[in-house]
Amino acid sequence: xxxxxxxxxxxxxxxxxxxxxxxxxxxxxxxxxxxxxxxxxxxxxxxxxxxxxxxxxxxxxxxxxxxxxxxxxxxxxxxxxxxxxxxxxxxxxxxxxxxxxxxxxxxxxxxxxxxxxxxxxxxxxxxxxxxxxxxxxxxxxxxxxxxxxxxxxxxxxxxxxxxxxxxxxxxxxxxxxxxxxxxxxxxxxxxxxxxxxxxxxxxxxxxxxxxxxxxxxxxxxxxxxxxxxxxxxxxxxxxxxxxxxxxxxxxxxxxxxxxxxxxxxxxxxxxxxxxxxxxxxxxxxxxx
Numbered sequence: 001x002x003x004x005x006x007x008x009x010x011x012x013x014x015x016x017x018x019x020x021x022x023x024x025x026x027x028x029x030x031x032x033x034x035x036x037x038x039x040x041x042x043x044x045x046x047x048x049x050x051x052x053x054x055x056x057x058x059x060x061x062x063x064x065x066x067x068x069x070x071x072x073x074x075x076x077x078x079x080x081x082x083x084x085x086x087x088x089x090x091x092x093x094x095x096x097x098x099x100x101x102x103x104x105x106x107x108x109x110x111x112x113x114x115x116x117x118x119x120x121x122x123x124x125x126x127x128x129x130x131x132x133x134x135x136x137x138x139x140x141x142x143x144x145x146x147x148x149x150x151x152x153x154x155x156x157x158x159x160x161x162x163x164x165x166x167x168x169x170x171x172x173x174x175x176x177x178x179x180x181x182x183x184x185x186x187x188x189x190x191x192x193x194x195x196x197x198x199x200x201x202x203x204x205x206x207x208x209x210x211x212x213x214x215x216x217x218x219x220x221x222x223x224x225x226x227x228x229x230x231x232x233x234x235x236x237x238x239x240x241x242x243x244x245x246x247x248x249x250x251x252x253x254x255x256x257x258x259x260x261x262x263x264x265x266x267x268x269x270x271x272x273x274x275x276x277x278x279x280x281x282x283x284x285x286x287x288x
Contacts, residue, residue: 001044001106002028003098003200004055004115005074018266021273023285027118027260028059030273032067033286035111038124039132042068044105045115046098049073062287072102083220086227093216094230095200100216103209112202112233118269119201120255121281127203130251138237138248139203140168143257145177145184146193152264154178158198158234159191160250168241168248171198171234196250198234199257211240 020027032043043063047055052071063069074092076085078101092098099112109131113119123141130139142160149155154176161169177186183193215236223229240246256276258269276282 001046001099001102001110001112002031002115003046003095003112004028004059005046005048005051005092005098006116018260020266020270021282021286022277023288025286026059027258027269028115029062029286030118030282031113031115031124032063033282034119034121034124036067037121038128040067040111040124040128042070044070044072044102044110046072046074046102048092049075066287070105072105074098074101079220079224080217083217083224086225089227091228091230095233096212096219096231096236097216099204099233100209100212103206103213106209107206109203109205112200112204114200114259116260117199117201118256118258118272119199120253120257122255123201123251123253126251126253127201130249131203131205135249136205136207137167138205138208138246139251140171140198140237140248141201141253142196142250143199143201143253144193145191145195145197146179146182148197148199148257148259149177149179149184150259150261150265151179151268152262154186155261158200158232160196160198162196162250166250168237168250170241171238173232173235199259200233202233202237203251208246211245212236215239 018026045060060069076089111127127139148157156173156175157177158171159174160171163169174186177184184191216231219231258272260266260269277284
């Protein structure tokens with residue numbers, strides 16, 4: 001499941017369809033290439049209806065003859081009866097809502113990734129192994145915070161705490177995190193840089209939908225009138241953990257993370273992809 005409905009407000013455009021690779025590949029191209037190698041058998045894109053034509057032409061069409069593809073639309077008015085959309089709200093309801101809207105088309109264990117992040121083959125491979133194991137536990141691939149920051153502005157990250165057995169204890173979405181020497185800071189909060197960080201690289205069973213649905217309703221009751229509030233997937237999972245409704249295994253990986261939040265990040269990501277191609281980890285043109 002590829003989350004690609006974000007507005008790209010900080011980036012200034014549809015970063016999901018920006019060419020990154022030498023053959024015009026997007027970050028989504030690399031994610032799907034890695035997912036197929038890892039053994040995933042179907043792709044579900046979560047997009048907005050207003051970007052459907054451009055997305056299908058530039059991205060989706062590349063995969064439709066290689067792997068089964070489905071499209072699900074995340075729209076503002078896709079909310080439970082009894083709730084309404086604030087007139088001034090423009091952006092989608094958040095990553096938790098993006099996963100929830102796919103409940104009608106996903107019936108098997110699945111991974112969730114962002115469309116504007118590069119996680120590397122190993123990240124998707126460890127998720128695939130977990131999902132194939134038949135474990136009822138959810139899973140999350142964790143990255144070090146310092147390796148997920150932008151040199152060109154602040155980012156939002158899910159900061160995690162784990163127990164001694166490798167399970168996620170809590171995850172808190174922190175906004176406005178900026179590089180600070182070898183660490184980071186957000187307002188007055190200082191981070192060492194070694195913190196385990198969620199980048200929305202998750203593994204779930206379909207049971208997650210039955211837990212996200214009431215959580216989204218609680219969110220709307222509390223914050224539905226706030227035009228900027230978002231139902232973040234990490235916070236929703238954290239709520240499940242606190243309620244004893246889910247266990248989340250934290251998976252480690254040596255994969256390199258690359259991502260685009262701000263427009264200037266693109267050059268760094270392109271250089272990182274070229275380096276991986278030079279090492280032989282990817283062909284020069286993915287789909288030749």
